[in-house]
Amino acid sequence: MRIARRNLLVSVMGLTLSIPLIKRYAVGGQGIGDLEDSFSALIDTFVPTDEYPGATDLGIDLELINLFQENKTYWHSISESLKAVNQLSRKLYSVNFQDGSLEQRTSILEILFASDSEHEKTKLQLRTLLNRTFGLFYTSQPAFDMLDYHPPSEGGYPDYDRSVPIDTSK
């Protein structure tokens, strides 16, 4: 019926690009500019690529940059958080966040998510970004395919009682 899922997103394995392309570094000076790679690495750490596409494969990092660049104050606070992430990465692994392995990046975010008041602002910022990333990723067709999810539509779920044969003989 009325349900038509959003058409996400860019070219992953031949999928069509459907978000407006953003101008890279459009916010340089005011925004995250050279922190963009860290930002993409962050979004990739939230939903990494494995045998299924991850968030950056779907262009979610770009979409978020596009979305946020209108708001300079917000950009500024994202930059501050990215700096904190990078700082911790250099302290623990002597590399910028985006140059670390997925394991290293994951451990940095785990520390920040579990941290006390020292990183309270960063933690909140990361949590918001994580929720937004999930918001975009898990409403996309590739995620639906990964999860074998079929959104409700006209006609409903006539197969609701036939998802799997349940063996009731035991």
Added chain:
Amino acid sequence: MEYDYDVIVAGSGAGGGFCAMALAEKGMKVLLLERGKQFDYRTDYPMNYPNWELKANPLSTLYETFDHGLAVKISKQDVDICSGEFIDGKLMQTHPHSRGVFQYQRAIGVGGSTLRYQGEAHRFAGHAFKPETLFGWGQDWPLDYDELARYYREAENVLGVAGDPANPFKNRRGEYPTPAHSLSSRSQLAKAGAQKLGWTLLPNTLALPSKSIDGRLACQHSGGCVQGCIFGAKSSVDLTAIKRAQASGNMTLMTNARLFQIETNNAGNVSGFVYKHKGQLVKVKANKYVLALGAIETPRLLLASQTGKYPAGVGNHHDNVGRYFMETIMAMITGSVDQPIHSYKGPPLDARIWDFCLPKRPLKSGFVLGVAGSLGRRLSPVSYAWRTPGFGLDHKQTMRRTFGKDIQLFGIAEHIPHPDNRIVISDKKDIDGMPLVQLYSDYHDQDKKTFRVMRDKIFQWTDACEIKSKRRFYSTYSQPSAAHVAGTCRMGTNPETSVTNEFGQVHGLDNLYISDASILPTLGAGDSPSLTIQALALRIAANMQ
């Protein structure tokens, strides 16, 4: 005296909507006052839209209701009935010092809480009407099951209830208006587990018609009842009773009209209802008045209406208004199975086990068990992702491992009415100037005993279903949240211990009636209350001259 209306009904939910319909259809001129708006299922509910999970649900809007002053302490020895998480298969429960903040689940709008309900349409069992005689607690109803049976039937017909006539626990004679839904995959799995334990899992009786009725679509098994049914299939009161009342030509519906005050005259009867509409107070008069605001708002209004004749609140001559509050006692285990059971598909609550509804010694109060898949917003991937802890590869793998494989086994138990479980009004007021509500509600010994037995049964059942990955144990004891609230103006034969008589008429007043969950003396041994509220509403209307 000439009035504009024969009856004014305030509140258009399960009780008010059915009462208004029955009165209008017998030729009375009815004014129905409703605080909320009329929702259009085609446009107003979030699931009509892509990415609906990102939208606020207008049905879940919070209204300032409570002054949460009274925290109920939890003692250390009751930690075993508190919520917890499974860590490496072991349940870890922490000890909260007090019961959490009470979450009142309801909807404000034409149709009331049925806009959000999952359509369980249960006749209470015969024994639920006689707790005092049979089990020594509470107060017997002033009527018995047989007296209500024909009204149950009538309500089921209005709603097009889907049910199995062979269900021995719900003794309707003959076919239900529509056949029972076949069991969803998750409930088939739960049935296999129940069979191993010798328990009987049956299709639920649901006001989600399995066949098209009255020009509405049949239930499409979308699982979205709590978000509002976008197919107009669910038999919420706005699409059933209120439609019929409007078709009679005898009912005027006034939306966005909040009943604010009950006025009384020297004789002690109601002389008018004062409601607030667009910031203005308006007084309306009728021959008779019906309160149907729900089990929290009805006592709130009675207590707040302190008139010369009734300084402690209308109908509160014996300090019974607000007492004997009953909430939903619920325990639930959430876990996942290995098979892809597409748990987001199917009616949300499509199966029940009624074997424990009749309490067996040493228990004195009963409970029922049920199965759910993805409840509420956990239906869809993104909502599920938000509620699944963590991030990264682990999170993504957990999503793959568990999404669509979730199963929830739960129990709902009778909450034994107790005079100290009560609602009072606070000195603080909401934005309209209506006093806020202070709620005190605890579990007493018998409630805890039943809870523990019910919890153990759920654990047994979980094992029998081979639910290996258990994640959460949810308990309304430490996290109180209730969709089924009742009992604050209970009916009875004795004016000293009850607020209304068996026809919902407030003791001592000739022209004031109550037709909502507040008049229930008990909460049906774990069964859901709306059908009983609706059947009582039909009976109240039938007896009103």
